[in-house]
Amino acid sequence: MEKELNIFTLKFGESVNIFQGILLFLSAALAGAINSIAGGGSFIAFPALIFTGVPPINSNAMCSVALFPGSLASIGGYRLELIEERKILPLMILTSIVGGIAGAVIMLKTPPNTFMELVPYLLLIANLLFIFGPRITASFRNRNAEKGTNRFRLLTGTIILQLFIALYGGFFGAGMGIMMLAALTLMGMDNIHKMNAFKVVLGSCINGIAAIIFISAGVILWLQACVMIIGAVIGGFWGAYYARKYDPAKVRIIVILIGSAMTLYFFAKVYLYK
Numbered sequence: 001m002e003k004e005l006n007i008f009t010l011k012f013g014e015s016v017n018i019f020q021g022i023l024l025f026l027s028a029a030l031a032g033a034i035n036s037i038a039g040g041g042s043f044i045a046f047p048a049l050i051f052t053g054v055p056p057i058n059s060n061a062m063c064s065v066a067l068f069p070g071s072l073a074s075i076g077g078y079r080l081e082l083i084e085e086r087k088i089l090p091l092m093i094l095t096s097i098v099g100g101i102a103g104a105v106i107m108l109k110t111p112p113n114t115f116m117e118l119v120p121y122l123l124l125i126a127n128l129l130f131i132f133g134p135r136i137t138a139s140f141r142n143r144n145a146e147k148g149t150n151r152f153r154l155l156t157g158t159i160i161l162q163l164f165i166a167l168y169g170g171f172f173g174a175g176m177g178i179m180m181l182a183a184l185t186l187m188g189m190d191n192i193h194k195m196n197a198f199k200v201v202l203g204s205c206i207n208g209i210a211a212i213i214f215i216s217a218g219v220i221l222w223l224q225a226c227v228m229i230i231g232a233v234i235g236g237f238w239g240a241y242y243a244r245k246y247d248p249a250k251v252r253i254i255v256i257l258i259g260s261a262m263t264l265y266f267f268a269k270v271y272l273y274k
Contacts, residue, residue: 028228032235040255061214066228078197101207103170111230126175127259158187169206
């Protein structure tokens with residue numbers, strides 16, 4: 001029976017049974033969809049890889065590789081919003097690439113046991129950012145309106161923030177979308193569709209450059225990654241196309257519940273069931 005289930009097999013010895021393949025495909029599709037609507041896809045994709053027996057360092061790296069095509073597929077849905085901000089976009093992209101490289105290199109140099117111990121805290125930080133993200137962005141927006149800070153200072157501050165966000169994203173991507181929304185609000189941007197467009201493009205740059213580094217380092221299990229890439233592309237395209245028809249607040253609640261459950265699970269896994 002086991003031989004019949006192991007229908008996905010590569011020459012270099014990887015195998016995924018049909019149930020694992022379905023789990024990875026569906027989790028990537030869902031992650032790609034919610035990334036284009038509200039963010040937080042890593043809360044689903046990362047645990048799915050862990051549950052199917054992929055080591056934490058590889059799982060984290062594969063999230064960047066698997067979700068990158070899905071994010072890329074979402075860009076087309078926001079092309080009109082991007083045209084309006086084409087002057088500032090190249091500088092933000094360059095900043096994202098530099099930070100993403102640094103974060104990915106640091107992640108690869110982190111011992112696996114140390115990284116696994118960090119996972120619950122990283123998920124906790126990401127979940128808290130996801131929960132309080134709207135309040136953070138609203139606070140920045142109100143402060144900008146009161147002080148009337150000039151655009152150059154806002155832009156400088158946003159780029160510095162984006163550098164640190166990209167570094168975090170290269171190391172562990174969950175929650176970086178919320179960080180970017182806060183940074184864009186600091187810059188004075190208030191159109192949610194335009195902000196989502198920037199988030200998708202910059203997130204794609206961070207995931208993309210990190211993916212190149214992870215692939216070069218040989219930490220990607222390509223069988224699982226290919227199954228997830230297909231799911232993420234389908235989910236990302238579908239999510240971007242229908243994004244305006246869904247209530248982001250309801251999607252956020254679902255993501256928060258999933259993120260909270262995954263955070264508790266990994267705290268228990270690391271500290272209670274060693």
